[in-house]
Amino acid sequence: MDKILVIGSINKDFTINVDKAPLEGETITSSASSYSLGGKGANQAVALARLEAQVDFIGKIGEDNNGYEAIESIQNDGVNMPVILKSQTKDTGIAVIILEKNGKNRIIVNQGVNLNFNDEDFEIVKKLVDNYDYFLIQLEINVEFIKKLINYLHSKKKFIVLNPAPAYHLEDEILKKINLVIPNEHELAILTNSPNPKNLDELKVLLKQKALELKNKWIVTLGEVGSIYMDETNELFCPSLQVEVVDTTAAGDTYIAAFLKKYLESKDILGAMQFATKASAVTISRKGAQESLPYLKEIV
Numbered sequence: 001m002d003k004i005l006v007i008g009s010i011n012k013d014f015t016i017n018v019d020k021a022p023l024e025g026e027t028i029t030s031s032a033s034s035y036s037l038g039g040k041g042a043n044q045a046v047a048l049a050r051l052e053a054q055v056d057f058i059g060k061i062g063e064d065n066n067g068y069e070a071i072e073s074i075q076n077d078g079v080n081m082p083v084i085l086k087s088q089t090k091d092t093g094i095a096v097i098i099l100e101k102n103g104k105n106r107i108i109v110n111q112g113v114n115l116n117f118n119d120e121d122f123e124i125v126k127k128l129v130d131n132y133d134y135f136l137i138q139l140e141i142n143v144e145f146i147k148k149l150i151n152y153l154h155s156k157k158k159f160i161v162l163n164p165a166p167a168y169h170l171e172d173e174i175l176k177k178i179n180l181v182i183p184n185e186h187e188l189a190i191l192t193n194s195p196n197p198k199n200l201d202e203l204k205v206l207l208k209q210k211a212l213e214l215k216n217k218w219i220v221t222l223g224e225v226g227s228i229y230m231d232e233t234n235e236l237f238c239p240s241l242q243v244e245v246v247d248t249t250a251a252g253d254t255y256i257a258a259f260l261k262k263y264l265e266s267k268d269i270l271g272a273m274q275f276a277t278k279a280s281a282v283t284i285s286r287k288g289a290q291e292s293l294p295y296l297k298e299i300v
């Protein structure tokens with residue numbers, strides 16, 4: 001089986017449940033709140049492990065309770081961490097999630113030590129690269145580190161999957177080194193410095209243009225609408241499943257992990273999109289980030 005290395009963020013999530021997110025200057029009350037483990041990198045690694053993919057993970061923590069708790073839980077989920085990066089001067093990342101009763105959220109991340117991947121860490125990661133074929137990265141750790149990593153992985157002819165979240169603009173020089181890019185529609189616009197597509201047709205035009213220019217594969221996740229795949233010659237669409245929405249947190253992380261697991265197994269793109277759609281439907285039917293990620297046996 002192909003081995004995947006995820007390199008990315010670890011966060012402690014604090015979710016506060018509200019009927020409706022507050023407007024500017026407004027104070028509102030909340031019906032409930034809870035803590036869970038999150039971070040896009042850690043979520044995607046745990047999702048891959050629960051789907052029984054061969055996955056290792058590299059993340060960075062502050063030497064604090066949140067960091068140690070996260071590491072223990074990630075490892076208990078069957079994710080191997082070949083190295084645990086630590087900092088004595090920065091705290092583990094924190095995310096505040098405002099969760100509306102319709103299941104939609106707004107997330108604010110204090111990246112903390114996730115922004116502190118340094119040259120020393122890069123040298124450590126470089127030594128491990130040859131052990132893996134596939135690399136999954138996001139943009140929740142410092143982008144300069146990510147760019148350096150992409151350049152290095154590309155020079156080693158590795159298969160790179162990028163989830164460009166949180167949204168950030170990357171120049172084409174970097175984007176063309178990525179084999180598969182998986183943004184949502186908002187991240188796509190910022191990533192490519194393009195106006196927000198007004199409808200599916202505009203989005204397809206933008207995607208086709210990028211796939212042709214950069215000669216790579218793209219999947220855009222479109223929430224309750226579905227997901228769309230584009231490369232230089234193919235276009236595919238997979239509609240979402242209608243399920244009761246409890247909490248959309250980590251739905252994107254689940255989709256990406258599940259797509260990659262199935263795609264590596266079968267090389268069937270539409271089949272992998274359908275599998276990923278089913279997996280993320282499970283995630284949104286329950287609350288929290290890491291605790292909501294599905295196991296393989298739950299995806300039928």
Ligand code: RIB
Pocket residue numbers: 011012013037038039040043094095107109140249250251252253289290
């Ligand atoms: O994708 C969901 C994640 O985004 C949350 O777990 C939170 O930590 C933020 O990073």
